[in-house]
Amino acid sequence: MAQKSAIEIKPLSGALGAEVLGADGKDPATHEQIHDALMDHGVLMIRDQDLTPAQHKAFCRSLGEPLPVPFVHTLEDHPEIIAVIKEADERTEMVFGGTWHTDFSFLAAPPKASCLYARELPPFGGDTLFASMTGAYETLSRGMRAMLEGLGVAHSGRRSYGPVGTFANDQLDSMNVTAGESGDAEVVHPVVAVIPENGKRSLFVNDIYAIRFDGMTEAESEPLLKFLCEHAQRPENLCRLTWRPGSLALWDNRTTTHYAIDDYDGHRREMHRVTIAGVPLTGVQ
Numbered sequence: 084m085a086q087k088s089a090i091e092i093k094p095l096s097g098a099l100g101a102e103v104l105g106a107d108g109k110d111p112a113t114h115e116q117i118h119d120a121l122m123d124h125g126v127l128m129i130r131d132q133d134l135t136p137a138q139h140k141a142f143c144r145s146l147g148e149p150l151p152v153p154f155v156h157t158l159e160d161h162p163e164i165i166a167v168i169k170e171a172d173e174r175t176e177m178v179f180g181g182t183w184h185t186d187f188s189f190l191a192a193p194p195k196a197s198c199l200y201a202r203e204l205p206p207f208g209g210d211t212l213f214a215s216m217t218g219a220y221e222t223l224s225r226g227m228r229a230m231l232e233g234l235g236v237a238h239s240g241r242r243s244y245g246p247v248g249t250f251a252n253d254q255l256d257s258m259n260v261t262a263g264e265s266g267d268a269e270v271v272h273p274v275v276a277v278i279p280e281n282g283k284r285s286l287f288v289n290d291i292y293a294i295r296f297d298g299m300t301e302a303e304s305e306p307l308l309k310f311l312c313e314h315a316q317r318p319e320n321l322c323r324l325t326w327r328p329g330s331l332a333l334w335d336n337r338t339t340t341h342y343a344i345d346d347y348d349g350h351r352r353e354m355h356r357v358t359i360a361g362v363p364l365t366g367v368q
């Protein structure tokens with residue numbers, strides 16, 4: 084039987100997130116502890132890794148199957164890895180991931196997790212913010228929780244990947260994204276999702292992909308969606324990941340939203356992301 088390695092898990096804030104020290108992503112003996120820590124903390128910053136793209140994917144397989152990602156072009160030799168890049172001379176209006184979101188929440192089976200590895204970092208900035216969507220749910224009033232538990236919410240990639248979405252206008256210099264009509268598709272998820280591994284309840288909305296409540300118009304839905312997203316983004320419901328060389332972040336994509344901070348003009352940043360497949364979400368029965 085594999086020996087459990089001693090890894091240190093240090094919470095990053097009262098809401099979510101933990102730093103993981105002393106783990107080696109290449110060592111299967113650490114994988115179960117890392118999975119458990121992910122379910123407990125929502126997002127992990129695993130320090131001091133030294134991974135090739137193949138080893139990055141192998142680590143991700145300990146959590147599930149890497150997903151063939153839609154719309155975003157991948158590394159040529161690794162169709163499960165996207166390179167999230169901002170060049171030093173790039174002055175686009177936004178960076179990839181620079182809006183509060185959950186990765187590909189518009190898929191019928193939203194990803195279980197994402198795993199982002201730092202390949203090149205700016206000398207300052209480029210942190211990533213995370214919000215706890217289980218915390219967001221738990222801090223709503225009893226009446227609001229009860230109302231939301233009966234609702235569905237349509238998610239769509241159209242603001243980003245549809246024919247008139249951000250990427251159709253070619254707003255990123257450094258990444259290849261193919262926008263198109265399939266970006267307009269809508270998928271309905273429960274507003275309050277129940278996480279299969281632990282039964283936690285999570286508010287499954289985000290600023291960019293959750294577009295309206297099921298059976299309602301966008302105009303009708305907008306005020307409440309805006310309230311819920313802003314409620315989730317209160318400072319006390321966040322943690323901030325600061326990157327260092329060798330850092331590997333892993334997040335539960337169903338219980339968190341995140342935001343890439345674009346504050347490092349003049350410097351290059353390159354990250355490799357593997358997205359791990361999930362299952363269709365179920366709501367409160």
Ligand code: SIN
Pocket residue numbers: 167179180181186197199209210211341342343344354356
């Ligand atoms: C992402 O949204 O996947 C990218 C996050 C980041 O670049 O920090």
